[in-house]
Each structure stands twice: as structure tokens, then as C-alpha cells.
Amino acid sequence: MHPQRPRFLSRPLGFREFLVLTAAMMACQAIAVDTMLPALPTIAHDLGVTDQNHARWVVTTYIAGVGIGQLFWGMLSDRFGRRRVLLIGLILYVAAAAGVGVAGGFAALLAWRFVHGVAAASLVVSRSVIRDLYGGRQMARVMSLTFIVFIMVPIVAPSIGQLVLLVAPWRALFDVFGAFAAAVLLWVFFRLPETLHPQYRMTLTLSHVAHAAGEVVGDRASLWYTLSVALIFGSIIGYVGMMPQIFSAVFHRPALMPTVFALCAASMGVASYVNSRVVERFGMRIISQAGLLVFIVTAGLHVLVAALGGETLWTFIVLQGATMGCLGLVMANFGAMAMESMGAVAGIAASLQGCAGTCGGALVAALMGRQFAGSTMPLALGALLCGLISLGFVLLAEGGRLFRSHQPAVNEPSLASPGIH
Secondary structure, three states: OOOOOOOOOOOOEOHHHHHHHHHHHHHHHHHHHHOOHHHHHHHHHHOOOOOHHHHHHHHHHHHHHHHHHHHHHHHHHHHHOHHHHHHHHHHHHHHHHHHHHOOOOHHHHHHHHHHHHHOOHHHHHHHHHHHHHOOHHHHHHHHHHHHHHHHHHHHHHHHHHHHHHHHOOOOHHHHHHHHHHHHHHHHHHHHOOOOOOHHHOOOOOHHHHHHHHHHHHHOHHHHHHHHHHHHHHHHHHHHHHHHHHHHHHHOOOHHHHHHHHHHHHHHHHHHHHHHHHHHHHHOHHHHHHHHHHHHHHHHHHHHHHHHOOOOOHHHHHHHHHHHHHHHHHHHHHHHHHHHOOOHHHHHHHHHHHHHHHHHHHHHHHHHHHHOOOOOOHHHHHHHHHHHHHHHHHHHHHOOOOOOOOOOOOOOOOOOOOOOEO
């Protein structure tokens, strides 16, 4: 593969810089969610929202917008190239963040948040860029390494949000989002070459899109692992949305939320690092499926503790941290296996899989959040149900067997890293 390199790109993009840049592109989405958490009660109060459960709509509306946006960003990148679409998406993201910051009412804020999510092209296109350059276990390793940097955002984002709120009103948070995306925009403009191979550049006719969509939906691993990702992602978003209420209504210590959030997110980062070190040796299936089984057992234990009234701050930290750690072994590998056979239609595959995963996750999170009634039971039980249903989907993807050996992807493109060393 020989990507088109901008004339001003004086030296090739190094592997480490590629990882950090890709993670930064993904982090544009995470920072717009996790930084908001400390501000949700203030936003609800200032905009006259009387039902605190409605404050979570600031998160779920954005996630829904991300899901809808992914339907077309990946397709456009298959036609016009990754780099151009990334730049356009990041420009729109900066503009939408500014729109949210000046919204005069809660309905207007939610509308702009939806647009803000729709503008999140970098999330889906970054997955296509990775698939352009890597396949199989290498792709899983790259996604895990990217996820380590990406996971640092949830660790520090709530604390950043609290710091901003100490010196500025909540609307300043959206200035932070816009500034971060603008920095990523400049980084992409000056450093990222085009990664889409000319032979995979599509003409966006209805027949071509339908054929590509048929490949995505017709591939067993693509379909069932995407649905599994939706459930697991839903459990994560449900956890993120309920954290402010849990620490206010259950533990009565809202100031501790950023610290506990960071500890749980750190467990995901550690697990992702471990995955990146061992996935090429043991394979995506063994690691992710074992992680899913441990996730189910841990969530089941959490349900038991909550049902017996034994939940304390420490049991929550230990059990939720262990649950999140398992997800560090599951998410990147499930995503890689869903994309494994999609090299020739990577953009559309990332669009459809991303839309299904994000919108499905938002729906799951909304259903979990509606059950909150002053305990951690909805969170624990929701995670357990997501894990069990996901296990069923994995069995469908694998023909009823777990821990199968790796099967090389069909029509896997050349993995030469053009301009990336």
C-alpha cells in the first residue's frame, strides 16, 4: 500500500505517534462524555430540569448522535478517503461543541448534543484507518494499545471536569471539547497520510453500498460480535450514566466519584495493556471469551452482594473494577474480530458496526438507567444480563464452540504500513 502523503509531511508517521494520534481521535468522543459527569446536576438545575434522571439524556443523546453519524462517515471515507473525511468531521465537531455551549434551554442543548455526536467522524474513521493497515492478531494488538491511551481519558476526564467547574461555569466545558478537537484536527492535517488503498475506494452507488452492507451483515463473526459489542458497550455507558446518582444517593459521597471512576477505568487500561502483550501469542478468541466468562461471574457476584444488602463503597470498587478489567480483555478483541473479514469494505463495515454498537449500547444504557431506584442493583443486574446475552451471541458467531483457534480472514489486504514505521 502506498498512501498519499501530504507534501508538507516531512517525515513518516512513526508507529508510536500513530497509536497516540488514533487514540486522540477516539478520545474526542470519550472526553465529550466523561468530562460532563460532574456537571450533570448543575446543568439540570440551571436549565430547569426537575427530574434528575433526565440529566442522563445529556450523555445518551450524544451517544445516539454518534451512532447515527457513524452510518455515513465510514461510507464517505470509503469513497473520498480517510483523511479528508476526518478533517471535515473534526471541523463540524468543533462547531457543534460551540453550539452546545451557547444553548439557551435544555431542549436546545440536547439538540446540539445530538449534532455534536453526529459530527464525531473520528471514532468510526479511526477504526477504518487501523483496518487499512493491520489485520488479525496484529489488528487486535494495535486496537488494544490504542485503547490504553484512549482509556486514560475516562481516568482523568471527570477530574478535569471538576477543575473546570471550580473556575468557570459548565458551559466552559464545551470550549474544552472544541479546543481538544481543534488540536487533533491540526495533528491529522499535518501528520496523517491517506491510508485507503486505491483498489478499495468505492463508488457510492446504491448497489455498491447494498453489496457491502450484505457482506457486513452476512458474515457471522461481523454480525454476532457487533451485537456483543453493543451489549458490552451498553453496560459501560449505563455505568457511566449512573455513577453520579450512585455516589449521591447510595454512598452519599459525590466528591469521591472521580477517584473511583479513575480506579475502575485504570483496571481497563491495565487489562488492555496485558491483552496487547499476549494477544498475538494466544489469540483474540481465547483471551476475549475467557474475559467474558469472568465478567459474567463477577457481575453475578455483584448482583448477589447488592441483593443481600451488602453493598459498600469498597465492594463496589472491587467488583466494578474487576468487571471493567474484564472488559479491557473483551472490547478490543470483539471489535477486531467483527472487522477481521471486512478489509475490502472497511469504511462501510466500521459505519454499520459502529452504528449498531453505539445505538444498541445507548438503548441498553437507557433501559438500565430507567431502573435506578437508590441502589446498585440495576447496574449489576444489567451487566450480568448483557454478559449472558453476549455469551449467546459469541456462541452463534463461533458455531457453538468457545476457544476455537484463529481462522485467517478471507481477502485480507496487504498489511504493509505505508509511511508508518
